[in-house]
Amino acid sequence: MTSDVETQDAQFDYDKSVVGVNVDLGEFRLSPEQVMKYCEAMGESNPLFATGEIAPPGILSSVSFPGSGLDAKVKFGNATFMAGSRMEFFAPIKANETLHVRTKVKEVYGKTGRSGTMVFVVRRTEFVGDSGDVVAAIEQSQVHREVEAS
Amino acid sequence: MPDAHGTAGTERVRPIPQRYYLDLHSHSTDASDDAGGTVEGYLKWIVARRKKGFQIHGIVLTEHRQFDPDVDYSDIARRYDVVVLRGAEVETDVGHVLVYGIDERFTKQFDLSNVALPYADIFQAAYDMGGFAVGAHAGRPRIGLAEHVDTRGVSLAPVRAIEQLNGGSNDDENGRALELAEAHGLHRVGGSDAHFVSAIGRCLTAFAHPITSVEALVEALHSGDYYPVTVEQTLEAEAE
Numbered sequence: 001m002t003s004d005v006e007t008q009d010a011q012f013d014y015d016k017s018v019v020g021v022n023v024d025l026g027e028f029r030l031s032p033e034q035v036m037k038y039c040e041a042m043g044e045s046n047p048l049f050a051t052g053e054i055a056p057p058g059i060l061s062s063v064s065f066p067g068s069g070l071d072a073k074v075k076f077g078n079a080t081f082m083a084g085s086r087m088e089f090f091a092p093i094k095a096n097e098t099l100h101v102r103t104k105v106k107e108v109y110g111k112t113g114r115s116g117t118m119v120f121v122v123r124r125t126e127f128v129g130d131s132g133d134v135v136a137a138i139e140q141s142q143v144h145r146e147v148e149a150s
Numbered sequence: 151m152p153d154a155h156g157t158a159g160t161e162r163v164r165p166i167p168q169r170y171y172l173d174l175h176s177h178s179t180d181a182s183d184d185a186g187g188t189v190e191g192y193l194k195w196i197v198a199r200r201k202k203g204f205q206i207h208g209i210v211l212t213e214h215r216q217f218d219p220d221v222d223y224s225d226i227a228r229r230y231d232v233v234v235l236r237g238a239e240v241e242t243d244v245g246h247v248l249v250y251g252i253d254e255r256f257t258k259q260f261d262l263s264n265v266a267l268p269y270a271d272i273f274q275a276a277y278d279m280g281g282f283a284v285g286a287h288a289g290r291p292r293i294g295l296a297e298h299v300d301t302r303g304v305s306l307a308p309v310r311a312i313e314q315l316n317g318g319s320n321d322d323e324n325g326r327a328l329e330l331a332e333a334h335g336l337h338r339v340g341g342s343d344a345h346f347v348s349a350i351g352r353c354l355t356a357f358a359h360p361i362t363s364v365e366a367l368v369e370a371l372h373s374g375d376y377y378p379v380t381v382e383q384t385l386e387a388e389a390e
Contacts, residue, residue, distance in 0.1 A: 110265045111183075111214065112241050114291050117265065120183070141183075 012076030012119050012144070018105050019072070025065040025101040025125070030055055032095045038062070055093040060127060060136055069103035069123065076119045076144045083120060083143035091135045093127075099135060100128045106139065119144040169356035171384050172233070172367070173209040175248055175286065175313060175341025176350055180221070181213035184345055189223060191347040193230035199351060205384035206351040208233025208361070210250065210341075215240060215263050217252045235364050238262060239286055242269035244298040248313060248341070251281025251368040273308035282371040284339055287319050288312035289327030294319075296330040306334050311371060315340035315378035317352035339371075340378025351381050 032052030038059050039049050049056050093099070103125040110119050120141050127136045176192065177185040189211065196206045209232065211223075217238040227234040237250040243266050249256070256279050260267055276283035285295040295312060298304045314327040315338070331338045340353040358375045361367050370376060 109183075109215070109263060112246070112265050112293050114293060116292060122183075 012074060012110060012117075014072045014074040014076075014108050014119075014121075015070075016108075018070035019108060020104055020106070021070055022102045022104045023067075023069040025067055025069065025103055027098050027100045028063060029098050030059070030093070030095050035059065035095050053095050055095060057087065057089045057093065057136065059093065060087070060138065063101075065101060069125075070105060072105045072108050072121050074108065074119055074121055074144050076117075077146040079147040080142055080144050083141040085138060085140040088137045088139075089135070090137075091129065091133060093135060098130055102126050102128065116146060169205075169358065169379075169384075170360050171205050171207050171354040171356055171379065172235075172361060173206065173342045173344070173351050173353070174237075174250075174284070174339050174355050175212050175239070175316065176209050176344040177213055177239075178211055180211075181216055181218065182345065183214065187344060187347040187350065189234065190226060190230075192344065192350040193226065193232045193234070195347050195350050196232050197230055199381070203386050204351070204381050205386065206232070206354065206381065208235065209350060210235045210237050210367070212237045212239040212248050212341075214238075215265070217249075217257060217262060219252075219254065219257075233362050235361075235367055237364070240267055240272060241265040241293075242267040242272055244269040244285070244295055244304050245288075245290070245293040246286035247272055248284040248286045249276050249281060250284075250371065251276070251279070251364050253279055253281070255279050256281065270305070270308045273310075277308075277310075280368065282311070282368045283309075284371070285309055285312040285336075286341075287316040287323065287327070287343065288314060288330055289323035289325065290316075290319055291323075294323065294327065296326045299330060299334075306336070309334075309336060311337035311339055311374075313341055313378075314338035315353045315380065317342035317344065317349055319343075337371075337374045337376070338378050339376065340380075354379050354381060354384065356384075 035052035035055040044056050106122040106124040108121050120143050122141050125138045126134050129135045178187055178189050179185050223234040240247050240262050273283045288295040291297050312331055314331050315324055339355040342349050342352040344350040355376050356379050357370050
């Protein structure tokens with residue numbers, strides 16, 4: 001199902017049915033050794049992470065999974081690029097705890113600026129502990145826009 | 151009325167008569183996708199600026215494409231002794247528009263997330279429903295009124311005021327907005343368009359009387375007795 005949304009410059013449509021639908025990407029577990037290697041590589045010297053039992057929050061950005069969740073299939077513009085990301089941390093990331101990862105298209109919206117109309121796709125990826133509580137979340141924005149040929 | 155860009159040449163700066171200064175255009179992390187400033191961060195910055203002699207009495211949060219009637223900043227406003235009011239910045243077929251005094255009727259009639267709202271309807275509905283609308287950053291390309299007037303000849307019949315001095319616009323853009331206002335007899339406001347803490351209060355609107363509610367703001371905007379200023383123009387006059 002697609003949804004047409006009129007904009008100042010052009011129409012854009014996307015698959016509205018994917019918004020809010022979570023997709024499981026898998027699960028992983030960090031070992032203390034992996035945490036300590038990460039800290040060494042990043043020059044992380046905070047004693048909180050010294051034993052590897054608690055991981056620095058940024059370690060989550062180095063985790064990757066096959067697959068990337070549902071595609072909003074935005075039909076707009078001729079270029080896409082990263083428009084920003086933010087991370088939220090709700091609980092310590094513990095070694096040897098299984099984290100379940102799920103992702104969804106959180107929202108799709110248009111906005112206008114000096115250079116024209118842009119369409120943003122915001123994806124939210126959550127890391128969930130065995131208790132069912134969200135330990136951390138990453139939101140990434142991708143922007144679609146029309147880029148003039150140089 | 152002071153020049154919106156301050157004094158020219160080598161004229162001595164004259165103290166402006168006591169006015170009430172509000173920043174009519176700002177965005178926060180609470181609701182604007184592209185903002186990095188928190189409301190508390192803005193208020194702390196204003197307190198610091200006041201200590202240096204700048205006069206900023208309050209701000210209006212005009213978040214992008216939305217308005218939540220349940221949000222209330224009165225506690226934090228009281229704590230920092232800064233007036234915090236709320237409006238919205240919506241997107242229309244002639245650029246962005248600041249709307250103050252939004253009520254349920256307005257949000258029922260218009261989907262604020264639509265980036266091509268009909269401007270004439272927005273302006274008129276704002277007035278009819280007890281609010282006020284202002285053409286935001288009027289001199290900017292694409293998203294400011296001036297370009298749409300110049301290239302498409304859109305009517306300014308429903309427009310009473312524009313944001314002539316915008317903290318995120320360059321001098322040319324603010325100048326273009328000034329030309330538009332003067333050519334069409336539009337009232338002018340100033341706003342920072344702050345998305346980050348250090349930008350808040352950069353440009354302001356100077357009102358004749360204190361304003362501590364949205365109702366008072368709307369009434370003042372209807373009066374036409376206001377003008378845009380830069381924060382530097384609010385510096386309390388030094389003793390001679």
